[in-house]
Amino acid sequence: MAVMDFNRYKEINDQRLNYREMEDATVVSNYRNVGCGDGYRIYLKIDENRKVTDASYTTTGCGFGIVALAMATEIAKGKTIEELKNVTTEDVEKQFEFPERRKNYPESAVAALQQAIHDYETGAGVPxxxxxxxxxxxxxxxxxxxxxxxxxxxxxxxxxxxxxxxxxxxxxxxxxxxxxxxxxxxxxxxxxxxxxxxxxxxxxxxxxxxxxxxxxxxxxxxxxxxxxxxxxxxxxxxxxxxxxxxxxxxxxxxxxxxxxxxxx
Structure with missing residues (x-):
């Protein structure tokens, strides 16, 4: 059973790592975790080579959601859209290991990231x-x-x-x-x-x-x-x-x- 690093959990929440609105984002994407009702918003800045040069998020969710989204946006930075399509929950958990009863949070964070990629490629998201x-x-x-x-x-x-x-x-x-x-x-x-x-x-x-x-x-x-x-x-x-x-x-x-x- 995974043992959570409480000190790191607190540090990420206290610092609100990557938690911010991004005014010059290429795509702003909404995602709703229908399981708990929490809202996630992913911001990606993408250059002409389809590489993510910056990533951030906002959320109405709890501390576990904040950590999961912080890790997902950290992973996104420096990667191309094609590379991000292959990101998995396991990649998020390499950055921070979630307790068994909280595995749904990295799953939702990855789903939100994939939604942002889809919105970018289809021209959707928040205009x-x-x-x-x-x-x-x-x-x-x-x-x-x-x-x-x-x-x-x-x-x-x-x-x-x-x-x-x-x-x-x-x-x-x-x-x-x-x-x-x-x-x-x-x-x-x-x-x-x-x-x-x-x-x-x-x-x-x-x-x-x-x-x-x-x-x-x-x-x-x-x-x-x-x-x-x-x-x-x-x-x-x-x-x-x-x-x-x-x-x-x-x-x-x-x-x-x-x-x-x-x-x-």
């Missing part, structure tokens, strides 16, 4: 014109006083204070919104399909008519929040004590959380 940063969103908010109707798809707004902000009608599909303060915010009619709101403060927020299919709200504070006619599906994740919100929501079918035309 450059839709790679809006937190800084850009704050600039729009400062100028307009709200983020109403804005296209914020796949944005990363972790641990931000955005209480009372108007996001009504905005596109927040696949957004990373973990641990933010959205107390009193207005998300009426917003698209939050596949978004991560886990750990967020949603106290008194308005989600009337919002699309929350496959959204993750685990650990969120929802006291006083209004979910009337918001849409959910089998992928919408909430804590057991929160399931009462479904009584005021509308359930949709069993379609996968992200339609093909929304893959970016």
């Amino acid at each position: 450059k014109e839709r790679r809006i940063t937190a800084a850009k969103a704050k600039e729009i908010l400062s100028q307009n006083g709200s983020l109403k109707g804005e296209d914020l798809s796949s944005i990363i707004l972790e641990k931000e204070d955005l209480h009372g902000v108007d996001f009504s009608g905005a596109n927040l599909n696949n957004a990373f919104l973990t641990n933010c303060n959205f107390a009193g915010a207005n998300f009426e009619g917003a698209r939050l399909r596949g978004a991560f709101l886990n750990g967020a403060d949603l106290t008194g927020a308005n989600f009337k008519g919002a699309d929350l299919r496959w959204a993750k709200l685990a650990g969120a504070k929802i006291e006083g929040a209004d979910f009337t006619d918001a849409v959910y599906d089998i992928g919408t994740r909430v804590d057991q004590k929160q399931i009462h919100i479904f009584s005021s929501m509308k359930k949709e079918g069993k379609d996968i959380y992200m339609e093909k035309h929304e893959a970016g």
Whole structure:
């Protein structure tokens, strides 16, 4: 049985090795671990010889996910796309050996890397014109006083204070919104399909008519929040004590959380 190196595990998590948004990435790829619901985002910078000159990631997942993605992106650096197609979970575990009960993490990290390669070769992934940063969103908010109707798809707004902000009608599909303060915010009619709101403060927020299919709200504070006619599906994740919100929501079918035309 594998014995995990706890000191190295802590070091990788403390340093957040390769954990960052990459503004000049050639491809930005989203991957969802449907087993636990965690979101992974892989950034690859690729030169004219199809060689990866830089690689990074972001994730809503736990420490094991961080280590697995850190190792996968380390492996990616300096390799060609053709070489990366042959990367396996065993290659990741040569860098860091995972306990038996955590072998799914290197498997998911490799799957996310392969998805990024596929997105690069097919021209998929998050289009450059839709790679809006937190800084850009704050600039729009400062100028307009709200983020109403804005296209914020796949944005990363972790641990931000955005209480009372108007996001009504905005596109927040696949957004990373973990641990933010959205107390009193207005998300009426917003698209939050596949978004991560886990750990967020949603106290008194308005989600009337919002699309929350496959959204993750685990650990969120929802006291006083209004979910009337918001849409959910089998992928919408909430804590057991929160399931009462479904009584005021509308359930949709069993379609996968992200339609093909929304893959970016």
